[in-house]
Amino acid sequence: MESDGLDGFDYTQPLQYALSQLTGGYPTEDEQFANVHFPKPSSLSAMAEEDDADRPPPTTNEIIDELVENVDNYPKVVQTMMQRGLLKKRQQCRKCNRMMHLRRRKTCYEWRCRTRDKKGDCSSCSIKYGSWFELTKLSFKIIFNFLVMHCKNCSTGHMATMLKLSSHSVNEMRRIVYDLTDRITAKYGQIGKNKQGVYMELITLQPRKGSVNVYKVLAGQETGSNRCFAVVLSDSTTATFERMKNQYVDPQAHITMVKTLNENDANIATVSAVFFDEEEYYHHEKDRFFTNLRQNHPENVFSNFLTLQCWLNDQVVRKTEGKMMLEKCFEELRTYIE
Structure with a gap:
């Protein structure tokens, strides 16, 4: 937030x-x-x-x-x-x-x-x-x-x-x-390597005001770490879901699909979805990756597909790097000169 x-x-x-x-x-x-x-x-x-x-x-x-x-x-x-x-x-x-x-x-x-x-x-x-x-x-x-x-x-x-x-x-x-x-x-690699657990959620995002556009976002976080990803899906087909999952998650990872209280895309989930209460798992609001993606998005990120993905990438870096985000940004600044 x-x-x-x-x-x-x-x-x-x-x-x-x-x-x-x-x-x-x-x-x-x-x-x-x-x-x-x-x-x-x-x-x-x-x-x-x-x-x-x-x-x-x-x-x-x-x-x-x-x-x-x-x-x-x-x-x-x-x-x-x-x-x-x-x-x-x-x-x-x-x-x-x-x-x-x-x-x-x-x-x-x-x-x-x-x-x-x-x-x-x-x-x-x-x-x-x-x-x-x-x-x-x-x-x-x-x-x-x-x-x-x-x-x-x-x-x-x-x-x-x-x-x-x-x-x-x-x-x-x-x-x-x-x-x-x-x-x-x-530059981030796949999450869930070495058979690590991964929580994944299919999130529906829609502007609060005056738009009929609905975006589907596939997000995932490695259990026991802050490594994560979030990607806008081009469509809601199972094939697209599987392709994005295979791109961002190691094939040996143990995946648990997350469902919210008011949404369940069971037709796409390849494994049984379970409810995951981030408020119980993470005491600080800033640590709740899935919840923040669902609830704390600014309205201007919905101007187009690319802008939304850029905001999601920023949230991924924010979650992954934590207090080291500024340092990570400065390290990246130096790569423009190389």
């Missing part, structure tokens, strides 16, 4: 600490960087290329801490992101294939390639180009805070207020974050 509060936060953890720093106040770029030293682009590039061989590579938590600590120092953030594989250290010109040079433009850095006669630009592009961050024009500070709040599952209204964004902008940014969680879920 979405939340707005910070109750029970451990402020020694990067995610919790970062969220505790949000004030809702975002100055203009001129105000924000008035007292910030901007190194020469060549110096920044050289610092980004530095490799401290005497120290072990920083952990994901240490990278997040470093970004949080310097979130109001744009040059330091850019340098850190380049060093840690979140932004490209080098950029090739798309027109002439020569290596581009880093240049400062007002309150930001950008990549620029000069023409061979030095009389103009061959091409230029944002410092974000080639990374996940190029998908949005928002500042790094807002993006980082958004990621933190998204992983905390804050409500759209709360995020809009804190980040000084419209609800539409928040929802658009969520779709960009879904690109991360789509990639993460695509």
Whole structure:
């Protein structure tokens, strides 16, 4: 369920600490960087290329801490992101294939390639180009805070207020974050290996307002762990059910079909369905995977089949990774550069 509060936060953890720093106040770029030293682009590039061989590579938590600590120092953030594989250290010109040079433009850095006669630009592009961050024009500070709040599952209204964004902008940014969680879920393997038990439920989802569209979702969770999956079925045939089950669940898994009090798709279930009360099994509401899929879906996820699947993927990552979701997202951010 979405939340707005910070109750029970451990402020020694990067995610919790970062969220505790949000004030809702975002100055203009001129105000924000008035007292910030901007190194020469060549110096920044050289610092980004530095490799401290005497120290072990920083952990994901240490990278997040470093970004949080310097979130109001744009040059330091850019340098850190380049060093840690979140932004490209080098950029090739798309027109002439020569290596581009880093240049400062007002309150930001950008990549620029000069023409061979030095009389103009061959091409230029944002410092974000080639990374996940190029998908949005928002500042790094807002993006980082958004990621933190998204992983905390804050409500759209709360995020809009804190980040000084419209609800539409928040929802658009969520779709960009879904690109991360789509990639993460695509790397998960089958659940139920080594003859592990698996609970599966066929869930019917329908918008609460003004729509006749009904979606069937097959969801599963491994017993004794948070490994899970959720997929929208293209139709309600037994063949589609079996195909999706075989894709996401190991053939040797011991499957128990779950039924709710008001729904029973026994015609599709390949094994006898049993009622599974998540409220008794999981004491905390956030841990109830099937219940949250059935009850806590926002209305805007029903705009189309793909949007619903993206939301489901986000829920799978949220359940699988738990408190490590932010760290997992940052690890995935680095794969855009590789």
